[in-house]
Amino acid sequence: MSSPNRYYYALGMIALGAICGWGFDLYQRNQVDSNPLQFVRRPVSVQTRDDAELLGRLLDQIDNSWEVGKNHMLVRSAFRDVVADARKSTVRVLINGHQVAMGTIVDPDGYVLTKASEVVAKGDITCQLYSRGRKSARVVGVLPQHDLAMLKMQARNLQPVHWYTQAVPEVGSLLATPNLNYEPLAVGVVSLAPQEIANNGVLGIRVRNQDRGPMITDVVDESAADKAGIAEGDIVLRIDDRPINTSDELVSLINQRLPGEEVELFVRRQDEELSLVATLGRRADLDQENSNFQSFLGGELSFRRTGFQSVLQHDTFLLPEHCGGPLVDLEGRVVGINIARAERIASYALPASAIVPWIDGLKTGEYESLVVRQQRHSKTTRE
């Protein structure tokens, strides 16, 4: 090789080295920050098929592509230790293959607490365990005032929850809702101390006191009253077996009943007495007011979300089918069961101390007669 050629060869090699160095530099840069423009949003990493299935709908609702959101995988990963025990006591409750609720294992022999109104008399029940195994289950007891149902699976040696009943977590405590996976489904904070949530069944009428009793002055179109055939000018005499004398009595009696419940009204119309059956609606369906509309922004709410003696309000993003499972504090203690998705800003949990006294009765079928009532009730509401 002549000397100029050797010169070019050497220069070429140097250049090659430089190119390699430059490339490596770029590569390193990309390791630190894959995009120098710092894209604000990125898709969330969904790791398993189960994750995708379970989280898919929730992700739709919350638009969880925010990489800095509180429910991003990285934040939920920090809660792994917190839910390590409770996730093994969590099940998914499926009806005809679709998830309708979560469940809480309360006994090694296959007893599971869940949200009654989503599960009872809806179809064939299957529970999926954290090991991913599936077991069929049946309802053995229902407690309508707490909207709890006890399921029984054919299983042994399951890991039941350890209830923490000594105290209710204070406002400002962080909470996690376990999933079957290592990470919780979602995280949140206690928003309000336990409070009563009144029932709010409504008929959709306006009433005025008259000498002969409360008279209907207005019926809202498409309301429960309208569908039952109640008309303006009707005088209400009785509701079920209770005589009604004033409009206040009428309103308070209806407000104590749940949306979806049936009431029988005896009314006088001109000279006849009629018996009309109404299935109560809820206030939110009547009001077109802004605040009610806003409450639905951000996802579906549980059908049964009122009529609780005492619930803890927290701000965890849940869907109706995420209720019924355990709720844990940062110590990993099971402080209650998620019982309703109530508002854009609120999910409700029954405190552990309100659940534990009922467990034995639910297991032994003490409340079985109620199942029949509940079945009848849910059939009518579905029609």
Added chain:
Amino acid sequence: MQLVAVVHKRVARRALIRLTTCCVLLVLACCLPHPAQADPTTTSRAERHSPTPASRDELLEIQRKIQTLRGKIMSATVAVQVGRANGSGVIIDDEGHVLTAAHVAGQPGRMAIIYLSDGREARGVTLGMNQELDAGMIRISDPGAWPHAPLGSSATVREGEFCLATGHPGGYDVGRPPVLRWGRVLKNEPSALLTDCTLVGGDSGGPLFNLDGKVIGIHSRIGKNLTINVHVPIDPFRSSWDRLAQGEIWGLLDSEEKSESASADGASPRERRARQTVPPPPQGGGAWLGVVEDRTAQDVARVQSVAPGSPADLAGLQPGDIILSVDETAIGSFAELQSAIRRNRPGAIVTIHARRDQQVYELRARLKPR
């Protein structure tokens, strides 16, 4: 044969020379500082984003902070009633100034009733408001000592920072304390903070706190998703404090008002006029964005002005923005921007990354025909 060999040799030599030149240029290019290193305004991801908690201990620390702050932030959070409007607010000094949303205060000079979380009621008067940002102010007129929360700064808020929201969702409920929500800052823009602290009607005007217990925003509006909760950043309240306190009302979104409020950025009247006078869209084929080149900018595509009503205007581009990319194509000059835009058909939606005040924004513009 010999001739052919010579020709080959010459071709080979020429190729080698070319290669060498290229290599030398490349070596030189490597020696030059990388644009990202030279530009101090480009911060790394880690600096811009608040760190994510990685363990239970870090979560416990966050919880400890929340528990410590709880009493203070609750006592400064109030319910506000102005006429039929119902909302929330926060007391921020012992003179009884209450920050709220403009749409809660409604008009300056109206009577307001303030409900404190300790059960007290106080009368107040609505002061000024910036309707464009939805910033409003009330002053309690009754004498008294009022619990209050300190003001923070929204400019230093980092994305991913944890925050707390309080307020009276659904309206004031006697006996119910303010309702607490927890979340992270998803986006921090000069005119709005976005968090995943869920809000609902009645929360409007309530405070957003950082984990030092300082007010960094005022609740304003929500979107369909649970992650769209918009707060007015606190800095505009600070910078227009006198106007608010004197009962001024502005930000009605007409062009004159807009140019006046733009004066806060310190531009001279002449500069402002220059921004206002924007040539009409040029004629001819292709797609149109509606930005005018800042010719003083070197090696970047900086926007001098934005045509009112143009795709750029609607997307939120502002004078001074530096356009970094269009649909992930990096933009290094105004000419590159022009060709990147012209490549699209009118009606196409392009994603633009632009830098403003050391922050990178993602904007979407629907292009119009030229």
